[in-house]
Amino acid sequence: MSLLEPILIGLLVGLVVGALGAGGGILSVPILVYALQQPPHSAAASSLVIVGFTAMTGLIFPVRERLVPWGRALAFGGVTVAGSLVGSRLSLLVDGSSLMLLFGVLLAAVAVAMLAQGIADRRAEARGDEKDADLTLPPPSTRLWVSTVGVGLLTGLLTGFFGVGGGFLMVPLLVLVLRVPMRRATAMSLVAMVLASLAGLAGRLGTDVTLDWPLTLLFTAGSALGGLAGGPLAVRARPSTLTFAFAALLAAVAAVTLINTLGGASL
Numbered sequence: 001m002s003l004l005e006p007i008l009i010g011l012l013v014g015l016v017v018g019a020l021g022a023g024g025g026i027l028s029v030p031i032l033v034y035a036l037q038q039p040p041h042s043a044a045a046s047s048l049v050i051v052g053f054t055a056m057t058g059l060i061f062p063v064r065e066r067l068v069p070w071g072r073a074l075a076f077g078g079v080t081v082a083g084s085l086v087g088s089r090l091s092l093l094v095d096g097s098s099l100m101l102l103f104g105v106l107l108a109a110v111a112v113a114m115l116a117q118g119i120a121d122r123r124a125e126a127r128g129d130e131k132d133a134d135l136t137l138p139p140p141s142t143r144l145w146v147s148t149v150g151v152g153l154l155t156g157l158l159t160g161f162f163g164v165g166g167g168f169l170m171v172p173l174l175v176l177v178l179r180v181p182m183r184r185a186t187a188m189s190l191v192a193m194v195l196a197s198l199a200g201l202a203g204r205l206g207t208d209v210t211l212d213w214p215l216t217l218l219f220t221a222g223s224a225l226g227g228l229a230g231g232p233l234a235v236r237a238r239p240s241t242l243t244f245a246f247a248a249l250l251a252a253v254a255a256v257t258l259i260n261t262l263g264g265a266s267l
Contacts, residue, residue: 006036006215010050010222017051017193017223018058018230019237020171020186020246024051024193025164026107026253028219036215045201045209046216047164052197054223055167055190061231062187069137069184070191075145076152076174077192080166081199083156088203091161100261103162107254110172111247117176118243125240138179151177152192159196167193168250175243182239 009031017024028050032043062068091099138144151173159166167189174185237245 003218006219007222009035010219010224011226013050013219014054014058014223014226014228015230015233016226016249017054017167017190018061018227019233020167020230020242020249024054024167024223025159026168026250028223029164030253030256032219036219038212038215041209042211045204046211046219048197048200048204049211049216050220050223051167052194052201053220054227055193055197057224058227058231059187059190059194060228061235062183062190065235067135067183067187068191069188072137072148073188073191074195076148076170076188077195079149079152080156080159080170080192081195083153084160084166084196084199085156085203087157087160087162089160090157094161097261099162100257103164104254104257104261106158106162107168107250107257110169111250111254113176114172114243114247114250117172118240118247121182121238121240121243125238135181135184137181137184144178147178155192156196166196168253171246182242183235186242 013024013027013031016027025047028047029040029043032038032046033040038046059068094102155166155169155173158169170189170192171182171185174180174188175182180188
């Protein structure tokens with residue numbers, strides 16, 4: 001393996017994370033296992049380092065542009081972490097093949113939902129009313145905060161259960177359920193990903209999981225650079241374009257996961 005390979009792959013992953021606020025875990029874990037030949041448990045731990053640091057760098061642009069609703073983002077991230085601790089325990093009750101099959105089905109379902117949202121966004125853009133709604137958050141209310149806690153716990157349960165970073169679920173739930181605009185949802189997801197990554201790493205302290213630190217740091221360096229570039233890309237792109245891109249990413253990973261699982265391969 002050349003030193004350039006993990007940097008270039010990390011750059012691609014970082015672009016996705018920075019632009020969409022998601023995709024790091026569902027991309028980096030398969031890449032680390034299949035392309036960079038890392039053991040699955042080590043890949044999962046390395047992915048937390050990569051995604052967490054990339055999310056931090058990806059946050060620089062939305063913070064500067066004041067896209068992060070900090071109260072909601074921290075509340076959402078906090079309950080997501082709590083849910084992930086429960087989900088990680090529940091996953092031990094399911095065998096690996098069934099887990100990956102469910103993961104593929106979930107990805108496909110979310111991809112379809114995001115495709116429908118993208119079509120709705122494109123129609124709104126055609127009517128010329130997307131500008132007013134682009135960054136407008138739903139007004140604070142008791143119902144909103146209860147919904148935020150509920151969605152955060154559900155996201156945490158699912159991400160802990162499936163063992164990935166969670167952005168691929170956070171963004172759709174924020175957009176589709178809490179009606180958070182896509183760019184705000186991306187920023188909130190990055191905050192939650194940082195918190196979830198730190199919690200996941202803390203949970204692995206004292207275990208037998210080992211990391212290939214040179215590979216992890218090279219991957220992280222490339223991913224961080226990509227994350228810095230991804231933020232401005234998200235601002236220049238139309239919300240519907242981001243949503244369509246996210247749906248396509250989820251559909252592609254779902255197809256690969258289902259084909260590998262049904263064909264007898266697994267992580």
